[in-house]
Amino acid sequence: MTSAGATSASTTGPPAPPLPAQMNFCGRHSVNPLGNTSFRDLCSRLPAVLAGVARMAWKADRASVVLLVACQLVTGVVAAVLLTGTAHAMQAVLGAGAVSHRLREALPALLVVAGAASLGRVSSALAQYGERRLTPPVTTDADTALVEGVLRVEADAYAGEGFADRQEAAEMGVARTHVMITDAQRFMSALIKMVTACGVLSVLHWMMLPLLALAVLPSGIGAVLMARVDYEIHYANVSDRNVRQMTRWWATTPKYTDEVRANSMTDYLLFWYRCLSERIDRRTVEAAPRTLRIHLGASLIGGVFLVGTWAGLAWLAGTGRVPPAVAATAVVAVQTALAALSQVVMNGAACFHTSLYLADMRTFLIDTDARASRRGGAEIEPPVEEIRLDDVTFRYPGKDRPAVDGVSLTLRRGEILAVVGENGSGKSTLTRLLTGVYLADKGRVTWNGSDLAGVDPASVWSCAGLVPQIFAQWPLRARENVTLGQPRTHDDAPVWDAVGAVGMRAAIEKLPDGLDTLLAREIWGGAELSGGQWQRLACSRALYRQPELLILDEPTSQMDPRGEHRIFEEIKRIAADRVTVIVTHQLENTRVADRVIVMEEGRITEQGRYEDLAAGGGLFAELLKLAKAR
Numbered sequence: 022m023t024s025a026g027a028t029s030a031s032t033t034g035p036p037a038p039p040l041p042a043q044m045n046f047c048g049r050h051s052v053n054p055l056g057n058t059s060f061r062d063l064c065s066r067l068p069a070v071l072a073g074v075a076r077m078a079w080k081a082d083r084a085s086v087v088l089l090v091a092c093q094l095v096t097g098v099v100a101a102v103l104l105t106g107t108a109h110a111m112q113a114v115l116g117a118g119a120v121s122h123r124l125r126e127a128l129p130a131l132l133v134v135a136g137a138a139s140l141g142r143v144s145s146a147l148a149q150y151g152e153r154r155l156t157p158p159v160t161t162d163a164d165t166a167l168v169e170g171v172l173r174v175e176a177d178a179y180a181g182e183g184f185a186d187r188q189e190a191a192e193m194g195v196a197r198t199h200v201m202i203t204d205a206q207r208f209m210s211a212l213i214k215m216v217t218a219c220g221v222l223s224v225l226h227w228m229m230l231p232l233l234a235l236a237v238l239p240s241g242i243g244a245v246l247m248a249r250v251d252y253e254i255h256y257a258n259v260s261d262r263n264v265r266q267m268t269r270w271w272a273t274t275p276k277y278t279d280e281v282r283a284n285s286m287t288d289y290l291l292f293w294y295r296c297l298s299e300r301i302d303r304r305t306v307e308a309a310p311r312t313l314r315i316h317l318g319a320s321l322i323g324g325v326f327l328v329g330t331w332a333g334l335a336w337l338a339g340t341g342r343v344p345p346a347v348a349a350t351a352v353v354a355v356q357t358a359l360a361a362l363s364q365v366v367m368n369g370a371a372c373f374h375t376s377l378y379l380a381d382m383r384t385f386l387i388d389t390d391a392r393a394s395r396r397g398g399a400e401i402e403p404p405v406e407e408i409r410l411d412d413v414t415f416r417y418p419g420k421d422r423p424a425v426d427g428v429s430l431t432l433r434r435g436e437i438l439a440v441v442g443e444n445g446s447g448k449s450t451l452t453r454l455l456t457g458v459y460l461a462d463k464g465r466v467t468w469n470g471s472d473l474a475g476v477d478p479a480s481v482w483s484c485a486g487l488v489p490q491i492f493a494q495w496p497l498r499a500r501e502n503v504t505l506g507q508p509r510t511h512d513d514a515p516v517w518d519a520v521g522a523v524g525m526r527a528a529i530e531k532l533p534d535g536l537d538t539l540l541a542r543e544i545w546g547g548a549e550l551s552g553g554q555w556q557r558l559a560c561s562r563a564l565y566r567q568p569e570l571l572i573l574d575e576p577t578s579q580m581d582p583r584g585e586h587r588i589f590e591e592i593k594r595i596a597a598d599r600v601t602v603i604v605t606h607q608l609e610n611t612r613v614a615d616r617v618i619v620m621e622e623g624r625i626t627e628q629g630r631y632e633d634l635a636a637g638g639g640l641f642a643e644l645l646k647l648a649k650a651r
């Protein structure tokens with residue numbers, strides 16, 4: 022839901038540019054998942070997060086996971102050996118006798134300490150190597166899962182509540198995946214080090230442990246609270262970030278450079294971009310005092326407890342409760358445990374932080390999975406003799422009125438059907454229902470008698486060729502822009518046939534590398550086509566597929582008369598072997614059709630041949646008159 026931002030009121034000169042719309046999305050999915058979560062709940066998530074990370078890592082590269090686990094174990098052993106070795110060395114050094122004798126006594130323990138330290142270094146280097154091996158495939162798995170999830174949903178999901186915003190939130194999960202392994206691995210190794218150091222400490226004197234825990238706990242709580250604040254800011258900014266991202270693409274892509282410059286939109290787009298960024302920054306800055314309070318509170322309480330820890334140790338040594346050698350070892354153990362504990366806290370909080378974004382990603386993936394196409398396994402066998410719509414109704418999510426409302430229609434092989442009607446009357450939606458891109462909310466669409474709701478969509482789409490109103494200009498080679506990555510043969514003959522049929526052979530031959538030319542001006546070595554040439558290429562894609570159902574939605578709107586004539590001649594030539602549907606506002610073009618249907622507010626209100634409708638007193642005749650009156 023959006024509302025226009027306020028504009029600054031000025032009575033002289035032109036009005037100030039309006040602010041970007043305020044995003045007040047308040048649907049079912051707009052609830053911050055952390056809104057009613059207690060601190061305990063937050064901490065109890067950590068094991069599940071680590072288990073999730075381990076599962077993802079195991080799936081991506083088992084050998085690296087085994088290496089990392091082995092490194093963790095070595096870390097634990099090394100920490101224990103370091104501390105016990107230090108204790109032995111201390112006992113020898115602080116014992117009785119000449120200095121040279123004491124040093125000799127301490128030498129074996131010191132050598133063990135040096136060996137353990139070297140092993141620790143080697144293990145840490147290997148752990149880093151494992152991390153570097155593991156992070157790319159885990160990130161790629163997460164990223165690909167997200168792209169695949171979005172590609173596999175039923176098409177009407179895109180129009181569903183907050184889909185794009187939730188996708189944007191999930192993207193953050195992917196972005197955080199690359200630090201997830203590092204955080205989890207550091208957390209685990211710090212945890213092992215800490216447990217070892219605490220074990221050694223508890224052997225030295227039981228009182229050291231609670232003192233230590235008190236010293237570090239406040240910073241742990243502080244770090245989790247900070248992560249919570251960060252996530253709240255991130256969550257509040259999702260919609261604005263999404264719009265900013267889109268604005269950035271539209272403003273900077275070379276495709277719209279003419280429109281942006283010649284319509285003097287540069288300043289307005291920069292203004293928009295800046296406003297959105299400032300709004301995002303404002304939310305972040307507004308949270309700064311909260312984070313300062315958390316930081317100061319955690320540092321203050323932690324500092325007091327830390328002083329208490331050292332005082333406790335001094336008291337134990339001073340009162341002779343622990344001998345000097347043990348006290349010296351305890352100092353090392355406290356230092357080790359403190360460092361490890363701070364690392365546990367820091368990396369634990371980072372894992373927790375990441376888990377919030379990963380949870381968004383997981384929720385989104387579960388949602389995309391639930392919305393994935395599951396229509397049944399029936400197959401469409403060519404030739405397609407008949408396509409029928411029986412009382413079909415379709416309404417876009419969130420819309421009050423159906424876009425297609427109770428339409429019944431039968432199309433037979435060899436027939437050319439033209440669909441006309443005013444803007445928004447449901448023509449393109451009808452084509453999406455015919456191809457099974459959308460499934461009817463009510464009624465049935467059947468191909469050769471098979472209801473598309475029970476047919477594997479891939480088998481339908483392998484028989485369809487669609488030139489949509491807004492077609493993609495893929496940054497691919499000219500050849501793949503025709504074949505769409507689905508070559509029919511090992512040679513280029515059918516590709517040349519398809520481009521020849523739309524009058525593009527000469528233009529493709531003139532490209533620097535012919536069919537191998539990359540059609541993307543932005544990329545080095547790429548070339549660009551004109552608008553009409555692109556549209557011809559889009560038509561050649563559909564022709565190349567030799568589809569059972571050929572749908573052309575405004576196929577010639579950018580073409581010169583020769584190109585348009587050629588396309589319609591080709592449509593007539595190949596019509597006998599397929600069902601052809603042409604959506605057009607150029608009413609003269611409907612002369613090629615065997616039948617014309619006129620749509621109004623989602624319904625078919627007239628149908629017949631061009632001549633009959635032109636002579637009738639309906640909308641077709643009225644629109645024709647208006648077209649001729651120019």
Ligand SMILES: Nc1ncnc2c1ncn2[C@@H]1O[C@H](COP(=O)(O)OP(=O)(O)OP(=O)(O)O)[C@@H](O)[C@H]1O
Pocket residue numbers: 180417418420424442443444445446447448449450451490
């Ligand atoms: N993706 C979508 N999400 C929500 N509503 C949509 C979507 N696409 C179309 N609509 C709505 O459905 C109705 C029919 O749209 P459709 O695109 O089918 O009309 P059309 O006859 O093809 O229009 P035009 O002649 O302008 O291309 C319109 O009210 C439109 O706002």
